[in-house]
């Protein structure tokens with residue numbers, strides 16, 4: 140008997156997604172102009188609680204634009220956790236700047252704030268913190284350090300739509316913060332990204348840079364290097380539809396996370412800091428050791444259940460290589476497993492996944 144495949148993620152494409160895409164088609168507004176762009180940016184700002192948001196092609200270019208808008212130059216240093224997705228460090232490299240890695244906190248798995256200060260040098264210009272798997276970072280500590288050392292702050296919220304700190308959505312502390320709408324994210328636009336900032340000058344600069352730095356005053360006049368990082372109206376139309384039921388998605392994800400946490404209460408997962416709300420983008424657990432990860436993943440695969448390993452620490456990647464040792468991140472990477480976390484996942488499927496994990500985590 141073939142068992143139904145349980146993927147790690149699948150987008151929750153309900154509501155007006157199809158109608159909105161058809162509307163783009165029927166109206167022929169399929170490129171980067173059209174009513175859905177403004178609509179998506181406005182509804183996104185409203186959901187997050189910021190004044191303005193700028194849509195872009197994906198989360199990686201959002202990080203690139205954030206660093207450009209903050210005037211990060213070649214040779215500048217940007218502090219970033221080594222335990223993250225590669226895009227966080229790649230964006231720093233795009234500018235010829237240097238990612239300076241910091242290890243993870245053993246409990247939250249986010250950047251270890253007690254190790255940031257020792258990574259600061261006269262070349263340090265910014266900190267990029269990452270709310271990993273949706274768990275909010277210790278923003279109080281990070282903000283204090285930025286203030287003391289006069290550093291810019293970028294929040295990589297690619298994985299953290301629907302995560303809050305003291306009732307404020309994540310992303311409201313950074314000079315610039317970014318989000319991703321890749322197909323496996325809490326809401327998707329296919330590919331897509333968003334930047335937010337309280338600073339109107341930065342917002343204007345991001346808008347200019349993403350649109351080939353075209354002048355506001357003269358057509359086809361470009362007074363500096365620019366980029367085509369514009370989101371299409373079709374992608375934005377999907378985002379508009381998705382935002383109409385983002386609360387439903389988040390509620391479903393909370394139920395899923397609660398079940399995983401209660402079933403797997405003997406395993407370690409991320410500690411959520413007091414006052415914070417984790418959106419549980421992915422349900423992630425630390426197993427006994429490297430061997431048990433292999434055994435558990437194989438057993439789940441034999442049951443047609445997809446899993447993912449944790450990120451490899453960025454300092455191990457050939458193009459980002461650093462000889463430093465970051466013990467916590469390295470251990471996390473060896474011992475972690477990401478479990479199916481999509482909104483339509485059923486309780487009985489979670490129970491089955493957890494049974495297999497418990498049996499094989501030897």
Ligand SMILES: Cc1ncc(COP(=O)(O)O)c(C=O)c1O
Nearest residue numbers: 197198199224226297319320321
């Ligand atoms: C932490 C983090 N930063 C940045 C990105 C980049 O986003 P995108 O895939 O939309 O380029 C991702 C994407 O998955 C991510 O997980």
